[in-house]
Amino acid sequence: MDFEKLKINLTQDEKEILNRRDGPVMEKVLRTIVFYGEVLDADRLVEITNSGHLVITYAIPGIAPSMEMLDELIDSKMKVEKSFTLDPKPPLDFENWNLKPEQKKLLLQMYADQKEYDKKMLLLGLRDPDACTCTPYLMEVGNIPKRGDILAWSESACVIYANSVLAARTNRNGAIIDLLSNLAGKTPLAGLLTDEGRKADWLIKITTEKLPVPQLLGAAIGEKVLAGVPFIKGLDKFLGSGINSRTRDYLHDMGSVCATAGAVGLYHVENITPEAIDFGTDLITEDFRTYVIGDDELKKPEDYISGKSEGRTPKPEKCYLGCPHFSLEQLSWWSQKIDEGLKRSGQKEIPVKTTVCAAPQILKKFKKSKAFLMLEKAGVKFSFGCPLFDELGEGESIITNSYKLHTYTSAQFYPDDILLSMLFNQKS
Amino acid sequence: MKKQFTGRPVLPGNVEGEARVSRKGFNIYASFFTSIHIKSDKAICADGGNKELFGKELAGKIICLPKTVGTTSGGAVWQRLINLGNSPIAVLFSEQIDSLAAGGLIVADIWTDKRIYVIDQLGDEFLDTVKNNDRIKIHQDGSIMING
Numbered sequence: 001m002d003f004e005k006l007k008i009n010l011t012q013d014e015k016e017i018l019n020r021r022d023g024p025v026m027e028k029v030l031r032t033i034v035f036y037g038e039v040l041d042a043d044r045l046v047e048i049t050n051s052g053h054l055v056i057t058y059a060i061p062g063i064a065p066s067m068e069m070l071d072e073l074i075d076s077k078m079k080v081e082k083s084f085t086l087d088p089k090p091p092l093d094f095e096n097w098n099l100k101p102e103q104k105k106l107l108l109q110m111y112a113d114q115k116e117y118d119k120k121m122l123l124l125g126l127r128d129p130d131a132c133t134c135t136p137y138l139m140e141v142g143n144i145p146k147r148g149d150i151l152a153w154s155e156s157a158c159v160i161y162a163n164s165v166l167a168a169r170t171n172r173n174g175a176i177i178d179l180l181s182n183l184a185g186k187t188p189l190a191g192l193l194t195d196e197g198r199k200a201d202w203l204i205k206i207t208t209e210k211l212p213v214p215q216l217l218g219a220a221i222g223e224k225v226l227a228g229v230p231f232i233k234g235l236d237k238f239l240g241s242g243i244n245s246r247t248r249d250y251l252h253d254m255g256s257v258c259a260t261a262g263a264v265g266l267y268h269v270e271n272i273t274p275e276a277i278d279f280g281t282d283l284i285t286e287d288f289r290t291y292v293i294g295d296d297e298l299k300k301p302e303d304y305i306s307g308k309s310e311g312r313t314p315k316p317e318k319c320y321l322g323c324p325h326f327s328l329e330q331l332s333w334w335s336q337k338i339d340e341g342l343k344r345s346g347q348k349e350i351p352v353k354t355t356v357c358a359a360p361q362i363l364k365k366f367k368k369s370k371a372f373l374m375l376e377k378a379g380v381k382f383s384f385g386c387p388l389f390d391e392l393g394e395g396e397s398i399i400t401n402s403y404k405l406h407t408y409t410s411a412q413f414y415p416d417d418i419l420l421s422m423l424f425n426q427k428s
Numbered sequence: 429m430k431k432q433f434t435g436r437p438v439l440p441g442n443v444e445g446e447a448r449v450s451r452k453g454f455n456i457y458a459s460f461f462t463s464i465h466i467k468s469d470k471a472i473c474a475d476g477g478n479k480e481l482f483g484k485e486l487a488g489k490i491i492c493l494p495k496t497v498g499t500t501s502g503g504a505v506w507q508r509l510i511n512l513g514n515s516p517i518a519v520l521f522s523e524q525i526d527s528l529a530a531g532g533l534i535v536a537d538i539w540t541d542k543r544i545y546v547i548d549q550l551g552d553e554f555l556d557t558v559k560n561n562d563r564i565k566i567h568q569d570g571s572i573m574i575n576g
Binding site for chain 1 (some may be wrong): 452457458460464494507508511525526527530531538540
């Protein structure tokens with residue numbers, strides 16, 4: 001690499017690594033990060049200060065690095081300094097997904113390398129075999145960055161949460177670059193790592209009569225601002241100030257959709273998120289744009305039903321909840337609502353085959369509760385896996401409260417209240 | 429209409445091909461969701477949310493877009509498409525390349541032996557001008573010619 005032609009400033013140590021001081025694989029790893037920084041107009045690379053969270057859980061090339069690439073890294077004795085967490089595991093716990101034999105066969109074929117892949121992740125620095133969820137920042141899971149921490153996270157829902165709610169600093173790193181950055185221990189000082197990059201270029205004014213459905217609000221914001229940084233006014237009148245478990249779950253659901261419908265990696269919410277509390281509207285750039293979101297601006301659920309559903313029976317056959325993974329509080333809320341639905345409809349079992357997803361640590365705790373026993377008796381299944389696979393529902397009518405799941409599979413999105421009505425065969 | 433634009437050559441080279449245009453953010457993962465699983469010389473856009481490109485062939489084409497959007501799982505997609513032989517030949521951004529696309533395309537460039545050519549910062553007018561099926565010539569210096 002011709003260092004002199006690069007705009008990014010390199011340390012002597014980095015130059016020596018790029019001259020293969022630590023071997024050809026380390027050179028290739030750092031060269032990738034340096035060029036990544038160059039393209040992002042980074043001034044320099046900075047040290048990563050806390051554990052990573054990586055999106056690469058599935059042993060499928062195209063989603064994860066190839067096995068050959070992982071072997072190249074492992075053979076060179078590469079391992080991250082601070083152990084990382086990973087996204088949820090693939091849905092290989094078949095008993096929880098109500099699968100047909102051909103669906104199981106297909107998943108087994110797709111994930112033939114999964115066990116080998118899991119071993120490689122542990123060798124590269126996965127914290128433990130259960131450190132797999134898209135809510136690593138929940139207390140029970142424990143990968144909780146501090147304010148100001150420099151990270152190289154991926155998983156769009158985690159990146160936006162870490163930046164916005166925890167005020168840590170990470171760019172929206174993609175699969176593979178996440179692993180390479182954490183192996184190098186460095187990430188480019190660019191974008192959302194800089195004070196300038198964290199300024200809001202959009203002012204979002206919420207004028208709705210009641211608290212918007214988080215997924216619908218996230219979709220409206222994401223589609224409008226794309227990769228911008230929104231400063232959101234008007235949510236505190238519904239949610240109150242600061243962060244509590246209700247606000248956390250709301251922002252976690254809203255943020256995951258901002259990052260799916262757009263490429264939002266950070267938002268500020270007036271009187272709620274840490275940087276907005278400290279700096280208020282000083283966070284907004286001079287040439288900001290404004291987007292007013294009233295009730296008419298939010299899409300109706302039927303707007304999300306795309307051509308993908310053509311030919312399907314409108315009667316739902318399966319329901320997937322917990323994408324992103326539920327918190328304990330969300331599990332409790334759904335338990336209560338399902339219990340009410342069963343009693344109201346006079347049914348003992350939930351009529352639609354339902355799978356609820358949460359982190360292994362959350363499910364372990366929830367399984368000690370009476371609510372779990374009630375749901376289990378009603379036929380609800382629980383998984384720490386990820387439902388983001390079309391192969392789970394090929395040819396079936398699946399409903400979900402996850403906009404993200406709807407985006408990537410044939411599952412149809414409905415807000416919680418409508419979905420609950422559909423679960424018990426009632427009109428909304 | 430013949431028109432020239434100049435941007436920043438991110439992964440430079442000389443190539444010519446047919447345009448596939450997304451005026452909204454291009455969701456990498458949703459677009460190639462099916463293509464990454466099947467060894468084929470085709471890559472049909474599977475993103476039902478992208479009305480301009482849904483159902484269109486993307487393999488061997490030049491994708492024209494403002495930025496990419498969506499899940500960070502999209503980062504590994506480019507490497508996979510190259511290995512399967514059904515990747516686009518180039519990606520042209522009207523804005524500065526976003527971190528998700530940058531990371532994925534650079535990893536693919538350094539860790540495989542084939543290049544997907546990339547130019548960014550071509551400007552809003554580029555995206556207002558280019559249409560699906562236009563012929564585009566891409567040059568090493570970051571300039572492109574539509575229907576030239």
